[in-house]
Amino acid sequence: MSSQTPLPSVFTRTVPRLAPDGMGKGLFASTDIKTGEDVVYIKVPFVAVLDKPRLDDTCSGCFGKKQLESETDLKACTGCRVVKYCDRACQSKDWKFAHSLECPIFQKVKPMVLPNNARAILRMVLRTGRNKYSTQELDVFSGLETHMQQIEQSQAQLDRVTLTARAIKNYSETDMNEVSIAEYAAKLDLNSFNLTTALYDRIGLYLHPYAALINHSCNFNSTVGFDGEELFVKAVRPIKKDEQIFISYIDTTTPHEIRRTELSERYFFDCRCTRCAKGTDTPEDRFSGTPEDTSVLETAERKALELMQSASASETKPEESIAELESALHILHKTGVWPLTRQPYASLRDQLIVSLLSAGNFGRAFIQAAIRYLRVDPALYSSAHPIRHMHAWILVKLSIYASQSLDPNSKESAFLQKFEINFYFILWYILADLASKQMESCTVPSFKNLVGSHFAQVHNEFKVYGVDPSTSRPLFAAEWKKLERLVSLALEKE
Ligand SMILES: [Zn+2]
Ligand SMILES: [Zn+2]
Ligand SMILES: [Zn+2]
CATH class of the missing domain: 2.170.270.10 (SET domain)
Structure with missing residues (x-):
């Protein structure tokens, strides 16, 4: 001890x-x-x-x-x-x-x-x-x-x-x-x-x-x-x-230059860590290809950052923020070579999820949180990292909303319905995964308690309906495949 x-x-x-x-x-x-x-x-x-x-x-x-x-x-x-x-x-x-x-x-x-x-x-x-x-x-x-x-x-x-x-x-x-x-x-x-x-x-x-x-x-x-x-x-x-x-004193998902500037300006030191020693030859700096004209990337980044700043200004209304953040995502997507995990792509999505939540748009928030859970976080955070667990928790909460209270007339509800997902299965799947990793996760006791009690409750509800989730894996895997298809399609439209 x-x-x-x-x-x-x-x-x-x-x-x-x-x-x-x-x-x-x-x-x-x-x-x-x-x-x-x-x-x-x-x-x-x-x-x-x-x-x-x-x-x-x-x-x-x-x-x-x-x-x-x-x-x-x-x-x-x-x-x-x-x-x-x-x-x-x-x-x-x-x-x-x-x-x-x-x-x-x-x-x-x-x-x-x-x-x-x-x-x-x-x-x-x-x-x-x-x-x-x-x-x-x-x-x-x-x-x-x-x-x-x-x-x-x-x-x-x-x-x-x-x-x-x-x-x-x-x-x-x-x-x-x-x-x-x-x-x-x-x-x-x-x-x-x-x-x-x-x-x-x-x-x-x-x-x-x-x-x-x-x-x-x-x-x-x-x-x-x-x-x-x-x-x-x-x-x-x-x-x-x-x-x-x-x-880490700063957000270390950002590229080399940004990290070093932040560390020297705010903390007065030159970072000599093993990652900084690699320079720009790391995943957080790389693009997935080279466009014919590299100034395209600079322009896209500048525009995306301007939109991100405007979206986070206190006087901006939630609906305006959402529109600005979505067009910023679109700009980066359009470059064709900007990985989902390269900043500011991931931060834009985080901010969009926050804005969608505060606007009460849980259907769209669910889609974005699912993209983050499946495609972004596994590359940015190790499996014990608390941020990864917290993002999974947000997806759990959104699965509950999606299973109970989506506005059936909304556009995203129509999109979600196409996939005929049983959100309750998704919910169980993520909670089971979170609960199984509790010992090795860096989350704090109150968070672990929340996960533990929610998992026990959902697990028991399944049993009440005669389904034993621990022996029905194929059923859950099929629902999970639907979620992956939903994420792929949503990303094509980005
Ligand atoms: Zn460093
Ligand atoms: Zn007082
Ligand atoms: Zn108190």
Whole structure:
């Protein structure tokens, strides 16, 4: 089992050590680790806060963990009315952790609500002032990179950090000087993780100095997930004792140049991983052929990206977004050589699925999610990768809608009906596959519970109707073939 470090609430199969190639400190496996096993587990964050829009719909005590189990009416803190909670237990936990210190400040700055990074820095400053961190925690935190030198070279970045520090100093009336607060701000910028739900929706910012020691590689061996405020770093492939632990700081499905620009601009380093060493001779950079005029590809990419940006602008209506994203997909498809898995093709489809879901168009969302499940994800993510499991879960949910509540008069319903698919069989098939891979998947406990309980329920419903799915494989395989035909035809029309 994982052993506990001198840091409170950190359990791990790693040890910190100096890493090669100027990477500073890194974490190294202290034992062999199997796929899906915990590499690092941290029970309590150093700091975690919600994004501003999530303050209204997510509990600031459990970060939505209880809401995943059952829908809850959140109640606002009667002091500041900025943060909300499921119940007294969530409220009193957060009150003791930090909210008692920040609540009067939230009241003072009303009606302004501080942005996520300011709320995170404020929490760290206030908790430091009240000796709420252990000396070991502060020791590891003080060793984290700030890259202040690089920040000082950019006036815009420097202004942003100094202004934030000054504001925090004023609000908190802390004894800590502005320079130290600026360092907190820089450390947060550089070392924080996206806080996500167990279903991998981003909800906020998270920082823990021990997890921050993990270095980046585009050829990572571990992934990060959250279950409420608990952090799980899990092995996405087998890791040998003494191997360095790597996660990815960025979306590593993008081509060479984009990855390197993002890493140097946001994290100030030149990636020397084994994938970057291969240059552009990798699947994520390749096309499936060469058009006569290569400028065709550049034009197509530029147009697709413009449409993608416009579709994600906040003032764009869902129906407009959908139309823009579909024409962007069409542009890439028309080049004839753009693989479905080469970016921005895959991201466009992800975004389209989100837009279709928010517009309530579940029939079209089902078709797109099926394309992603069958044709895109197997190339982009290894089978233990949580994103792959989460995408499968979305397809499960959409199969339920498709089997129950499609508008029979809609265009996509006519298209779906042509294939005479029994969505209930599809649903069972995907759930059975997800359930069988739970042990080796990097998903978090709440996600595994959801899959487990849904699978048991669907499996039993089949049995009630006299079908034993585990002995009726040919029946299921036939339905699966229909789904593959549907995906092929939908892609031809793209
Ligand atoms: Zn809660
Ligand atoms: Zn409050
Ligand atoms: Zn790299």
